[in-house]
Amino acid sequence: MIAAESRRFAWALAAATVLAAVLRWYRIGDQPPLSDEVHMALTAMGYVGGGQTLPTMPHHPNLRNLLIFASLRLFGTGSVGLRFFSLLLGTLSVPLVGIVVRAMTKRPVAAGLAAFFLAVDPLHVAFSRQAIQETHVVFFALLGSWIALVFLERLDRGVPLAAVDGVLLLLVGLVFGLAIASKYQAVFPLLVFMGIVLVKAIRLRDVGLAVLAAVSFVLVPVTVLALTDAPWFQRGYGLADWAFMRSAVFERMSARYVPAVTELNPDRNAWEWFVNPLLGYASFSTSEGKPFVVVGMGNPLVWLLVLPSALLAAMNRSLRRRTLTLQALFWATYLPFLATGRPIFFLTALAVAPFAFGLVGAALDEIVPAARRRILYGYGGAVLAASLFLQPLSMGTALDHGYSSALVQRFDPHAAGGPRTDR
Amino acid sequence: VCAFVLRGLGERGIASRIHGEPLRPATLARDVRVVRNARELHAHYVQHGGRGRVLVNVSRYLHFQEPAIDEVTSSRFPLRLFDLVQAYEGNVGVTSHLWVAMRRGLAREIRHVVPPATFVEKRAAARADGTDVVSIGDHAIVLHHWGSRRIISDAVPSLAEPAILVVDASYFEAADPDQLLREIERSGLAADVVALCFADDNPEVGPRGREGLARFASLLEKRAHDRR
Numbered sequence: 001m002i003a004a005e006s007r008r009f010a011w012a013l014a015a016a017t018v019l020a021a022v023l024r025w026y027r028i029g030d031q032p033p034l035s036d037e038v039h040m041a042l043t044a045m046g047y048v049g050g051g052q053t054l055p056t057m058p059h060h061p062n063l064r065n066l067l068i069f070a071s072l073r074l075f076g077t078g079s080v081g082l083r084f085f086s087l088l089l090g091t092l093s094v095p096l097v098g099i100v101v102r103a104m105t106k107r108p109v110a111a112g113l114a115a116f117f118l119a120v121d122p123l124h125v126a127f128s129r130q131a132i133q134e135t136h137v138v139f140f141a142l143l144g145s146w147i148a149l150v151f152l153e154r155l156d157r158g159v160p161l162a163a164v165d166g167v168l169l170l171l172v173g174l175v176f177g178l179a180i181a182s183k184y185q186a187v188f189p190l191l192v193f194m195g196i197v198l199v200k201a202i203r204l205r206d207v208g209l210a211v212l213a214a215v216s217f218v219l220v221p222v223t224v225l226a227l228t229d230a231p232w233f234q235r236g237y238g239l240a241d242w243a244f245m246r247s248a249v250f251e252r253m254s255a256r257y258v259p260a261v262t263e264l265n266p267d268r269n270a271w272e273w274f275v276n277p278l279l280g281y282a283s284f285s286t287s288e289g290k291p292f293v294v295v296g297m298g299n300p301l302v303w304l305l306v307l308p309s310a311l312l313a314a315m316n317r318s319l320r321r322r323t324l325t326l327q328a329l330f331w332a333t334y335l336p337f338l339a340t341g342r343p344i345f346f347l348t349a350l351a352v353a354p355f356a357f358g359l360v361g362a363a364l365d366e367i368v369p370a371a372r373r374r375i376l377y378g379y380g381g382a383v384l385a386a387s388l389f390l391q392p393l394s395m396g397t398a399l400d401h402g403y404s405s406a407l408v409q410r411f412d413p414h415a416a417g418g419p420r421t422d423r
Numbered sequence: 424v425c426a427f428v429l430r431g432l433g434e435r436g437i438a439s440r441i442h443g444e445p446l447r448p449a450t451l452a453r454d455v456r457v458v459r460n461a462r463e464l465h466a467h468y469v470q471h472g473g474r475g476r477v478l479v480n481v482s483r484y485l486h487f488q489e490p491a492i493d494e495v496t497s498s499r500f501p502l503r504l505f506d507l508v509q510a511y512e513g514n515v516g517v518t519s520h521l522w523v524a525m526r527r528g529l530a531r532e533i534r535h536v537v538p539p540a541t542f543v544e545k546r547a548a549a550r551a552d553g554t555d556v557v558s559i560g561d562h563a564i565v566l567h568h569w570g571s572r573r574i575i576s577d578a579v580p581s582l583a584e585p586a587i588l589v590v591d592a593s594y595f596e597a598a599d600p601d602q603l604l605r606e607i608e609r610s611g612l613a614a615d616v617v618a619l620c621f622a623d624d625n626p627e628v629g630p631r632g633r634e635g636l637a638r639f640a641s642l643l644e645k646r647a648h649d650r651r
Contacts, residue, residue: 029500032498032499032500033497033498033499033500033502038497038502041502041504042504042505042507045504045506046506046507046508049506050508050527050528051528052507052508052526052528053569054507054526054569055507058569059569072504076501077500077501077502077503077504078500078501078502079500081501082500082502215425219425219426220425222425222429223424223425223428223429226428226429226432227428227432229432230432233432233433233435233436233439234435234436234439234475235436235439235474235475235528235531235571236436236437236439236440236474236475236476236528236531237433237436237437237475237531238433238434238436238437239429239430239432239433239436240433241436241531241572242432242433242436244567244570244572245567245569245570245571246570248555248557248567248570249567249569249570252554252555252567252569256553256554256555256556258554285498286498287498287499288498292498
């Protein structure tokens with residue numbers, strides 16, 4: 001029974017992964033480079049060659065620069081060479097979110113739904129097709145979460161920790177380090193797992209575990225972050241300079257945030273993410289003398305269910321018990337964006353989306369009776385149809401279609417007064 | 424292992440600094456060059472400046488703007504990738520030579536020494552727009568350019584390492600050459616490269632500033648002769 005269920009789950013994940021790959025790789029060679037992507041390539045070359053973090057997004061950590069440099073070297077300066085790691089990690093995040101949600105909820109249907117939602121999510125598709133760090137951070141945060149869950153499962157067996165457990169926990173720190181070296185927001189899920197492990201260490205009165213947790217969740221990620229800054233150090237900087245640089249840049253982008261040039265992407269409030277179905281993030285370029293615009297939007301049939309699902313998960317006793325870690329990850333990642341005073345653009349919602357989709361999957365699994373699973377197929381079909389409707393926006397071809405062109409107009413920078421530069 | 428890696432990164436970074444043989448005080452540096460404008464100044468940096476340095480710029484102006492270059496976006500694949508630093512160096516000018524020096528990796532930190540009246544103006548500006556400001560003191564404003572330090576001060580700094588010293592004619596529009604010389608010697612600043620710029624490309628600089636720089640150059644020469 002369990003083997004059959006696992007087999008079905010594996011097939012479901014495989015199908016979701018294939019679907020994800022098709023949506024992300026379809027006609028990727030025809031998608032012209034966005035202005036940001038060209039700057040990303042130049043930044044990657046300058047970073048590896050001379051430790052410089054300009055001309056674009058110097059406030060983000062530097063793993064992206066190393067990955068883009070590597071893929072340009074491996075695959076050349078074409079579309080795949082520029083976007084390879086976004087495409088690869090974006091696709092692989094789909095089975096990973098399924099595995100993570102299943103490990104947390106023990107419910108394959110919930111996990112399969114979460115994987116399907118991410119596979120077809122237009123926002124995730126749009127950023128998987130761009131040379132930018134948004135899908136990198138999602139992948140590494142999910143991978144770190146999975147390894148942390150494996151570690152916690154072994155810890156809960158009640159047998160003394162073996163060497164392999166120590167290695168697993170260090171691996172959690174290493175992978176979360178890669179996530180943080182993509183974008184700082186990965187620190188929120190890391191803190192959740194650090195809290196869980198520390199609470200267990202206190203309950204078990206295991207000082208060794210507490211020390212190992214501190215090393216794995218603090219020292220290892222910091223070291224990984226510093227290692228990805230190695231080209232920057234080669235400009236003559238020491239460790240004290242590095243600490244200064246990281247804190248100064250963080251403060252510049254948080255407490256002292258001012259857009260370099262007027263930021264015109266309209267959606268900048270995190271509270272709207274799961275209540276306003278029209279939100280998106282637009283990236284611009286020109287191609288053959290015409291404007292070229294990619295707009296990443298959420299699938300409203302999924303995104304509008306996130307907060308009701310979170311509410312249900314909090315109120316329903318059995319669902320609450322099953323989704324405790326998932327809820328902690330969702331709220332720990334979402335609340336800081338709600339609380340901050342600076343603009344938070346819609347693309348950042350990808351940090352929360354995998355956990356949000358997990359909650360929606362778990363809630364649907366809870367409320368749809370086993371005998372009426374056909375409802376889920378119908379709902380899944382509607383979600384797929386909505387995503388296919390929005391796919392031209394994710395690919396930058398929306399202006400070629402009358403129906404989607406109207407959606408793009410909302411992001412017209414000229415209508416709002418000028419171009420946008422900051423993220 | 425983590426501590427070892429972190430320490431190694433920092434030590435390797437510091438070891439990557441390249442400078443010439445310093446002399447203390449800086450006024451005795453062997454390599455004192457007089458240049459006419461920012462382009463000549465930049466060429467001098469490139470030839471003698473080394474890498475990963477602290478650059479002390481004595482000037483009324485900060486000269487830290489990104490130079491305009493041709494649009495770098497490309498609308499088709501394969502991408503045309505090129506060395507941006509070369510593009511910036513092609514357009515280096517009076518307002519941008521320090522920005523380019525940092526972008527090139529020559530300067531890792533810039534110490535702006537400005538006349539006292541200019542410092543007061545800069546302090547007021549920093550209080551009004553604190554985007555890149557780390558701290559504001561009575562004699563120093565600590566800024567950063569994406570994490571690289573820039574410190575504006577009304578006094579010549581005392582540093583633990585040899586610097587590149589640049590003295591711009593604009594400084595003497597509002598300051599005295601003899602006093603600057605005394606300040607440099609009092610600070611104990613060491614330098615291996617000293618450049619004196621007449622700022623011919625800066626319309627804001629008048630005869631007073633250039634005469635002041637010429638006087639400063641002759642003071643340096645006399646000081647070196649006396650020591651010999």
